[in-house]
Amino acid sequence: MKERPLPDRQRLILKEIVDRYIRLREPVSSRMILEDYGLSVSSATVRNDMNDLEASGYIEKPYSSSGRIPTKKGYRFFVDWLLDLSELTREERLEIVEAYETRCLDVSETIHQTAFLLENITGYAAFVIPPRLEETRLERVVLLKMAECLAFLVIISEIGVVEHGLVPLEEELSEEEIRGIMETINRSLRGANLEDVRMLATGEGPEGWYERPVRQAFLVLGHLLERRKERRVYIEGLLNLAADLQEMIPDKAMERFTRLGRALRDGATFAEAVDAARKGKDGIVVNVGDLPLPGFEEFSVVSCGYRPHSGFLGVIAPLWMDYGRAMSATSYIANRLETILLRSCVRSE
Amino acid sequence: MKERPLPDRQRLILKEIVDRYIRLREPVSSRMILEDYGLSVSSATVRNDMNDLEASGYIEKPYSSSGRIPTKKGYRFFVDWLLDLSELTREERLEIVEAYETRCLDVSETIHQTAFLLENITGYAAFVIPPRLEETRLERVVLLKMAECLAFLVIISEIGVVEHGLVPLEEELSEEEIRGIMETINRSLRGANLEDVRMLATGEGPEGWYERPVRQAFLVLGHLLERRKERRVYIEGLLNLAADLQEMIPDKAMERFTRLGRALRDGATFAEAVDAARKGKDGIVVNVGDLPLPGFEEFSVVSCGYRPHSGFLGVIAPLWMDYGRAMSATSYIANRLETILLRSCVRSE
DNA sequence: ATTAGCACTCACAGTGTTTGTCTGCTAATG
DNA sequence: CATTAGCAGACAAACACTGTGAGTGCTAAT
Numbered sequence: 001m002k003e004r005p006l007p008d009r010q011r012l013i014l015k016e017i018v019d020r021y022i023r024l025r026e027p028v029s030s031r032m033i034l035e036d037y038g039l040s041v042s043s044a045t046v047r048n049d050m051n052d053l054e055a056s057g058y059i060e061k062p063y064s065s066s067g068r069i070p071t072k073k074g075y076r077f078f079v080d081w082l083l084d085l086s087e088l089t090r091e092e093r094l095e096i097v098e099a100y101e102t103r104c105l106d107v108s109e110t111i112h113q114t115a116f117l118l119e120n121i122t123g124y125a126a127f128v129i130p131p132r133l134e135e136t137r138l139e140r141v142v143l144l145k146m147a148e149c150l151a152f153l154v155i156i157s158e159i160g161v162v163e164h165g166l167v168p169l170e171e172e173l174s175e176e177e178i179r180g181i182m183e184t185i186n187r188s189l190r191g192a193n194l195e196d197v198r199m200l201a202t203g204e205g206p207e208g209w210y211e212r213p214v215r216q217a218f219l220v221l222g223h224l225l226e227r228r229k230e231r232r233v234y235i236e237g238l239l240n241l242a243a244d245l246q247e248m249i250p251d252k253a254m255e256r257f258t259r260l261g262r263a264l265r266d267g268a269t270f271a272e273a274v275d276a277a278r279k280g281k282d283g284i285v286v287n288v289g290d291l292p293l294p295g296f297e298e299f300s301v302v303s304c305g306y307r308p309h310s311g312f313l314g315v316i317a318p319l320w321m322d323y324g325r326a327m328s329a330t331s332y333i334a335n336r337l338e339t340i341l342l343r344s345c346v347r348s349e
Numbered sequence: 350m351k352e353r354p355l356p357d358r359q360r361l362i363l364k365e366i367v368d369r370y371i372r373l374r375e376p377v378s379s380r381m382i383l384e385d386y387g388l389s390v391s392s393a394t395v396r397n398d399m400n401d402l403e404a405s406g407y408i409e410k411p412y413s414s415s416g417r418i419p420t421k422k423g424y425r426f427f428v429d430w431l432l433d434l435s436e437l438t439r440e441e442r443l444e445i446v447e448a449y450e451t452r453c454l455d456v457s458e459t460i461h462q463t464a465f466l467l468e469n470i471t472g473y474a475a476f477v478i479p480p481r482l483e484e485t486r487l488e489r490v491v492l493l494k495m496a497e498c499l500a501f502l503v504i505i506s507e508i509g510v511v512e513h514g515l516v517p518l519e520e521e522l523s524e525e526e527i528r529g530i531m532e533t534i535n536r537s538l539r540g541a542n543l544e545d546v547r548m549l550a551t552g553e554g555p556e557g558w559y560e561r562p563v564r565q566a567f568l569v570l571g572h573l574l575e576r577r578k579e580r581r582v583y584i585e586g587l588l589n590l591a592a593d594l595q596e597m598i599p600d601k602a603m604e605r606f607t608r609l610g611r612a613l614r615d616g617a618t619f620a621e622a623v624d625a626a627r628k629g630k631d632g633i634v635v636n637v638g639d640l641p642l643p644g645f646e647e648f649s650v651v652s653c654g655y656r657p658h659s660g661f662l663g664v665i666a667p668l669w670m671d672y673g674r675a676m677s678a679t680s681y682i683a684n685r686l687e688t689i690l691l692r693s694c695v696r697s698e
Numbered sequence: 699a700t701t702a703g704c705a706c707t708c709a710c711a712g713t714g715t716t717t718g719t720c721t722g723c724t725a726a727t728g
Numbered sequence: 729c730a731t732t733a734g735c736a737g738a739c740a741a742a743c744a745c746t747g748t749g750a751g752t753g754c755t756a757a758t
Binding site: 376378379380392393396397399400410413414415416 | 719720721722
């Protein structure tokens with residue numbers, strides 16, 4: 001794990017190479033570094049250092065006589081040690097805060113909105129992954145009579161409205177009876193985590209225990225939570241990666257783009273990969289091209305957790321992304337979302 | 350409008366050229382036609398006919414000595430006169446019917462599902478455009494008390510649940526009072542078209558006429574309908590067009606793809622363009638590369654209306670799409686959706 | 699340890715060559 | 729007069745060849 005620390009000048013040169021490559025997207029030559037950076041040594045000296053850096057695996061040459069570009073290891077080192085964080089401007093922060101102003105209490109809605117927000121701010125592809133069902137506790141369900149044989153079921157967790165759907169009833173029930181069902185459900189399930197609720201409601205479960213109308217509500221409850229479990233990922237702005245791919249591999253760009261798209265179509269896989277890569281950390285995590293998913297070899301993922309635990313969000317962008325900006329945007333928005341979710345509890349009293 | 354009808358052999362040759370080009374995607378030479386099609390004439394004769402067809406604008410050459418490919422006019426003629434419709438298989442029809450089995454009464458849900466379905470069946474990009482608000486009448490709203498200062502508003506039209514959302518209340522109201530609000534709203538608005546409702550609810554409207562809590566519900570009502578008005582288009586499977594673009598213009602594929610994506614991001618524009626191109630027709634309409642939208646020059650759109658009027662759905666695919674299949678899939682699914690929507694009214698009694 | 703100088707490498711863009719396919723035209727044919 | 733055979737010409741596609749210039753590695757001098 002512990003690398004021998006780089007000599008000062010080499011650190012400087014590496015930083016310059018990464019900075020410049022991120023800015024201009026072309027191999028950096030020894031002369032370029034001097035021009036930009038007024039180092040008081042000659043280009044040959046720089047070349048020697050670059051040689052060392054290459055030997056240690058931080059940079060590489062696309063071909064034998066070209067300038068250098070950073071390797072993944074180089075980006076990694078850059079992110080860990082050399083990065084200048086660039087805070088969001090006051091205006092940008094304001095924009096984010098305002099975007100949440102008109103929010104309603106629907107969790108999916110909020111999360112979807114967040115994905116858009118993060119996309120707009122960073123210009124990269126953004127994703128938001130809601131807290132796992134396992135980590136979300138049922139506050140209560142609300143069951144309301146809508147028509148003779150139709151009720152409305154709303155699932156409310158500690159962070160707001162999770163899902164809602166219609167419950168067809170086999171016979172007409174009075175409002176009192178429906179309230180009774182609701183209370184039966186709440187009495188037995190309040191405080192349970194939603195994954196347990198789902199399993200209970202979809203599994204063979206305690207069929208005999210309840211009367212038919214309760215079972216009917218249960219069925220829908222399970223159905224809704226199941227749907228929620230599947231639709232776990234909101235990704236926006238995939239199109240932003242198109243131009244990057246074009247630049248990366250002009251002739252295979254399209255193929256790679258579709259591969260990426262397909263990999264992300266099944267959101268759950270992506271969510272799990274990122275979750276695993278975060279290794280349980282809470283705050284900002286940067287994965288430099290090491291997400292074990294097909295098509296992600298040339299992309300970095302910046303992610304940040306938010307409470308309730310197990311929820312996280314972030315951006316997907318090429319290795320040469322502006323890490324500083326992505327990191328501050330991601331953590332700022334994670335923070336806002338967290339605040340919004342925790343504040344907005346829809347409690348019963 | 351009326352073209353002089355093509356001589357029989359030329360029709361045959363044109364059909365063969367389009368058929369073959371759609372199948373193999375490469376210019377068709379005079380010899381190919383003979384091989385495939387056992388015409389009892391020589392290739393020179395075919396060439397002469399091809400010359401005539403080119404002169405009339407039905408086919409063209411990519412370069413001076415290549416085989417021929419259809420022009421838009423050629424595709425147009427093909428679609429209008431030469432096409433063999435290819436019905437969906439029994440299995441495919443079954444698949445579609447089954448997909449609607451688990452349907453709930455939420456209109457957006459159903460429509461979204463339909464877009465997926467059409468994409469899967471055809472393998473092209475599919476879109477579904479819901480009926481305009483102007484063409485949808487309010488069946489009724491349902492307002493239900495959920496917590497002390499929170500109610501749930503459900504908007505129900507002739508075709509199902511249109512939208513729902515939370516209504517924050519400024520003071521606690523009894524269930525009776527809330528029911529009162531609901532009835533006030535329903536009394537004055539039932540049967541009105543949703544666009545009028547929206548304008549009424551968002552505009553300055555009859556502020557003075559109602560007490561505060563009613564206004565509050567009104568506000569949310571307007572907000573929900575506004576959102577609905579904006580989110581009018583469901584497009585799925587855009588990625589399917591990527592490969593086609595790659596084939597069409599290998600070097601500019603990505604650029605064109607993003608242009609297409611951006612054009613479709615604002616769904617309303619797309620919806621209007623297609624709507625205009627359909628010229629009020631009810632059934633299947635095929636637009637061969639003549640949709641006046643940037644990026645659509647090289648794409649055809651097959652669309653089909655469904656009731657309630659002003660709703661329509663269809664596919665977007667390259668000019669060389671399998672029109673027969675696309676048309677039968679589109680019209681079949683339009684038909685199913687129509688049935689489902691009209692059947693599923695959520696009436697009050 | 700640093701530097702100047704030089705030989706070497708290689709992408710890139712431009713140019714030429716070859717090959718094979720398919721056309722248009724013309725003159726012959728029934 | 730429609731049809732055909734035969735031939736010359738067009739041109740994409742694939743490939744090799746070349747010059748140019750940016751950038752390196754190495755070596756010998758400081």
